[in-house]
Amino acid sequence: MTFEELKELDSQYVVQSYGRNPIAIDHGQGAALYDVEGREYIDFASGIGVLSVGTANSKWQSAITEQVGKLGHISNLFYTEPYIRLAEKLCTRSGMASAFFGNSGAEGNEGIIKLARKYSWEKYGEGRGTIITLNRSFHGRTITTLAATGQDVFHQYFFPFTEGFRRADPNIDSVQQVAGDDVCAILVELVQGEGGVLPLDPDFVQALANLCADRDWLFLVDEVQTGIGRTGSLFCFQQYGIQPDAVSFAKGIAGGLPMGGFLVNEKCKKVFGPGDHASTFGGNPVSAAAACAVLDILDDETITQVKEKGEYLRNAIEALNLPCLGKTRGMGLMIGAEVAEGVSNKELCAKLNQAGLLSLTAGPGLRFLPPLTITKDEMDKGLAILKATLS
Numbered sequence: 560m561t562f563e564e565l566k567e568l569d570s571q572y573v574v575q576s577y578g579r580n581p582i583a584i585d586h587g588q589g590a591a592l593y594d595v596e597g598r599e600y601i602d603f604a605s606g607i608g609v610l611s612v613g614t615a616n617s618k619w620q621s622a623i624t625e626q627v628g629k630l631g632h633i634s635n636l637f638y639t640e641p642y643i644r645l646a647e648k649l650c651t652r653s654g655m656a657s658a659f660f661g662n663s664g665a666e667g668n669e670g671i672i673k674l675a676r677k678y679s680w681e682k683y684g685e686g687r688g689t690i691i692t693l694n695r696s697f698h699g700r701t702i703t704t705l706a707a708t709g710q711d712v713f714h715q716y717f718f719p720f721t722e723g724f725r726r727a728d729p730n731i732d733s734v735q736q737v738a739g740d741d742v743c744a745i746l747v748e749l750v751q752g753e754g755g756v757l758p759l760d761p762d763f764v765q766a767l768a769n770l771c772a773d774r775d776w777l778f779l780v781d782e783v784q785t786g787i788g789r790t791g792s793l794f795c796f797q798q799y800g801i802q803p804d805a806v807s808f809a810k811g812i813a814g815g816l817p818m819g820g821f822l823v824n825e826k827c828k829k830v831f832g833p834g835d836h837a838s839t840f841g842g843n844p845v846s847a848a849a850a851c852a853v854l855d856i857l858d859d860e861t862i863t864q865v866k867e868k869g870e871y872l873r874n875a876i877e878a879l880n881l882p883c884l885g886k887t888r889g890m891g892l893m894i895g896a897e898v899a900e901g902v903s904n905k906e907l908c909a910k911l912n913q914a915g916l917l918s919l920t921a922g923p924g925l926r927f928l929p930p931l932t933i934t935k936d937e938m939d940k941g942l943a944i945l946k947a948t949l950s
């Protein structure tokens with residue numbers, strides 16, 4: 560079908576909840592994507608941080624096709640090898656104790672919110688169910704994860720939201736001001752993604768870890784966007800020198816197939832017992848086989864290169880001295896670029912997409928999340944489009 564035919568059918572039959580670009584992607588290879596008319600795009604978006612090993616990676620493909628030919632689904636009332644191998648890989652490389660698998664980032668966050676409340680209930684009883692989250696955070700689109708999200712634009716129409724969330728600014732004084740006897744946990748993104756690629760200050764994160772230890776709050780980290788190598792370590796918390804009680808993950812974990820979930824430490828390993836939490840598709844063998852392949856591809860060496868690639872891209876973007884862009888920030892291949900006063904980030908992003916460089920916005924700026932396996936050639940191609948389009 561042509562783009563015009565697809566657009567027409569979409570508007571007729573699909574809920575119009577997305578502001579889509581006028582582009583219909585058909586296929587791709589690595590960090591190059593092609594639309595239905597055969598035009599090439601360089602991928603600086605990875606879906607939204609999902610295509611961690613690029614498009615159509617051959618190891619990822621064979622892991623999936625092999626598993627599909629054996630077993631596509633069985634309920635969690637039975638053991639299967641892929642999710643068990645995946646849990647072992649994730650725990651071994653993160654220092655966490657055990658894993659739970661679901662299907663999305665929001666579901667992973669819902670899980671760690673439930674975990675914190677049950678941990679606290681069993682130890683302290685009722686009345687200690689409040690979770691502190693940060694302004695400008697993003698934790699998902701379900702009613703509860705929206706309640707946890709610290710951006711007012713998302714808090715319209717959908718009342719009533721779930722109770723038990725309190726917001727603070729990303730500094731320890733602000734957190735202490737909202738800290739009451741009813742608190743059981745704090746939930747943060749170490750680099751706020753949707754909020755504008757805003758890394759938390761390491762001293763603040765250390766102070767949070769201390770506060771959590773003092774008050775027996777669970778330290779919950781949302782690594783849905785920062786996890787699985789994106790920032791230059793398997794999980795971002797490993798660069799902050801902390802060990803959270805629970806970490807959610809999703810986006811990049813299965814390289815494009817739906818999967819999310821969370822990891823817990825030794826202290827929280829026994830909080831959920833049989834019947835406390837579940838997900839029909841959780842740990843699906845095909846998604847889990849894909850995720851095992853992703854973790855094998857993203858070995859320590861490849862993840863170290865993520866830091867180098869990130870430096871290269873950031874320096875190159877700043878060296879272009881584009882009049883419409885300001886400073887860059889971020890960690891690894893999670894890069895934010897400020898836009899100049901009076902410039903619309905949405906318009907810039909649409910222009911880049913049209914010109915053949917798939918990009919994202921975040922907060923008031925631009926955001927680049929290329930595949931972690933992107934090559935130097937692909938980065939240079941993308942930079943050339945950036946230069947030609949925004950000069």
Ligand SMILES: *Cc1c(COP(=O)(O)O)cnc(C)c1O
Pocket residue numbers: 662663664665666668697698699700748752753781782783784785809810819
């Ligand atoms: C994308 C994102 C989510 C939501 O993930 P879904 O898979 O869309 O539910 C939650 N937290 C963060 C930090 C995210 O970037």
